[in-house]
Amino acid sequence: MKICVPVDQDNGLDSIPSREFGSAPLFLIHDTSSGATDVIENMEKDIYDGSFSSLKTLGNERFDLLLVGDIEDEALRELKGMGKNIYRAIAGTVDGNIKVLDRGDLYEITCSDE
Numbered sequence: 001m002k003i004c005v006p007v008d009q010d011n012g013l014d015s016i017p018s019r020e021f022g023s024a025p026l027f028l029i030h031d032t033s034s035g036a037t038d039v040i041e042n043m044e045k046d047i048y049d050g051s052f053s054s055l056k057t058l059g060n061e062r063f064d065l066l067l068v069g070d071i072e073d074e075a076l077r078e079l080k081g082m083g084k085n086i087y088r089a090i091a092g093t094v095d096g097n098i099k100v101l102d103r104g105d106l107y108e109i110t111c112s113d114e
Contacts, residue, residue, distance in 0.1 A: 001032045003101075004063040005094050010039045017089035017097060019069040028094060029063050055079070067097050067106070077111050 006024030007015040018024035027040045042057045055078055066079060067089040079086060087106040089097050100106050 001065065002029055002063040003032065003065050003067060003098060004029050004058065004061070005067045005089065005097070006042070006069075007039075007094065012037055013093060013095035013098075015094045016092070017067055017069055017094060021066075021068045021071040021075060027058060027061070029061060030094065030098070032098070065101075067094070067101065068109070071109065073111070076109060080111055 005015070005028045006018040006021050007026050007028045008018045008024060009015060010026055010028065012028075013030065015028055023045050025042055025045055027042060028037060029040065030037045040057060040061065044057050055075055064085065066084055066086045068086060069089050071079075071086065076086060086109045087101060088109055090100060090106065092100075097106065
């Protein structure tokens with residue numbers, strides 16, 4: 001499974017998830033099967049509607065799940081429409097969030113119209 005997490009700094013799995021999806025400077029994508037981790041610069045982070053515009057940065061990236069602090073409704077609906085599962089990140093590292101996710105203890109974010 002590939003997990004995407006918006007982060008402010010690249011510290012690998014010790015990175016801290018960013019509070020905001022759209023304004024995060026980086027997206028960390030971790031493959032839980034292979035252990036590989038890639039980091040992508042969010043080229044759209046300074047756009048007024050950063051959340052929706054940030055989807056352009058992720059347009060060609062393959063991931064199954066997004067861990068995020070907060071996300072705008074429009075971007076949330078777009079990602080859900082693409083079949084992505086989205087979970088609310090908690091305080092701590094990306095690695096810690098993945099462990100909590102594996103236990104089934106993270107809150108799944110759904111669209112308000114679901």
